[in-house]
Amino acid sequence: MARELAEPADPPAPPCIKEERQRQDEKNRAEMEQIEHKFVEVEEGLKIHVAEIGAGDKVLFFLHGFPEIWYSWRHQMISLSKSGYRAVAVDYRGYGLSDPPPRLEDATFAKTVADLAAVLDSLNISKVVLIGKDTGAFIASWFGVLHPKRVLGIVTMGIPLSVPGTASSFISSTIPEGFYALRWQEPGRAEADFGRVDAKTVIRNVYILFSGSEVPIAAENQEIMDLVEPSTPLPPWFTEEDLEAYGALYQKSGFQTALKMPYRSLDEQLEVPVSEVKFEVPTLLILGDKDYALKLPGMEDYINYMLKEIVPDLKTTYLVEGTHFVQEQFPEEVNQLILDFLKVRIWA
Secondary structure (H helix, E strand, O other): OEEEOOOOOOOOOOOOOHHHHHHHHHHHHHHHOOOEEEEEEEEOOEEEEEEEEOOOOOEEEEEOOOOOOHHHHHHHHHHHHHOOOEEEEEOOOOOOOOOOOOOHHHOOHHHHHHHHHHHHHHOOOOOEEEEEEOHHHHHHHHHHHHOHHHEEEEEEEOOOOOOOOOHHHHHHHHOOOOEHHHHHHOOOHHHHHHOOOOHHHHHHHHHHHHOOOOOOEOOOOOOHHHHOOOOOOOOOOOOHHHHHHHHHHHHHHOOHHHHHOOHHHOOOOOOOOHHHOOOOOOEEEEEEOOOHHHHOOOHHHHHHHHHHHHOOOEEEEEEOOOOOOHHHHOHHHHHHHHHHHHHHHHOO
């Protein structure tokens, strides 16, 4: 189901149906009991939730997106641990089961990366392969710049690596005002919008929106939650059990920290000159060919031409019929792509 950049697309595979995904999830449910959960105190009074499975020194560090948590990587963690890898995932500060920062202004990319480094130190892990989706790709970018010696390779999904601090100007200069990320940057606007429904409904609506092939843009008299009709079904690969898992944890954490980091921190700057940012490790970019992000103005040109300037050792693969959540939509295909990358490029 994958094709390389600039190569002809493979024929579409039959779409996954909800019943098949439910059967797979029943199998995974028993396997998920093998995932260990712990809390690491990264600074006084702030504990980060860590999930891990597998053992050894080949460590994969999973970085989730929004509206996601560690659970987003369940399929990858279980599968790749069976192939001899140690899979570690976290909930960022203020997400899922992790503690929120004592002050909202401490929900930043820099603080999040410091948390991740502290988690690795606590687990006695020196080097990792970063695997990030959406927001996790931004965090992988930050981590790769701030801790390059700890990174053996990088895999991103949904969006590519980027120079930290440049996303906000890119979005604001090219995308209409009704784009969800611009709306969510406005203090109080998303809080009021989300506050009209419960956390589970917010997750449901965002998963439906982000699983589409069109860029989610609201009209002047609309809010983002208005873009989804209550009767719209969930994506067939996303079960009610999945929705319950996400909804319960966002009901606990709320959305305040998740709105602050990433959306209201996209212009946060590194103390490193932009001209010096380069990711020298082997990198794999996995995208669904129906991902709405590909329709963002300038995105395809960035991926096809400019990305190589900062990621010289890059391989890009598209999944036919894939959307923004490829790791949950097509877990078997994504797992195989990651496994092949690890075997050929990282631990040959």
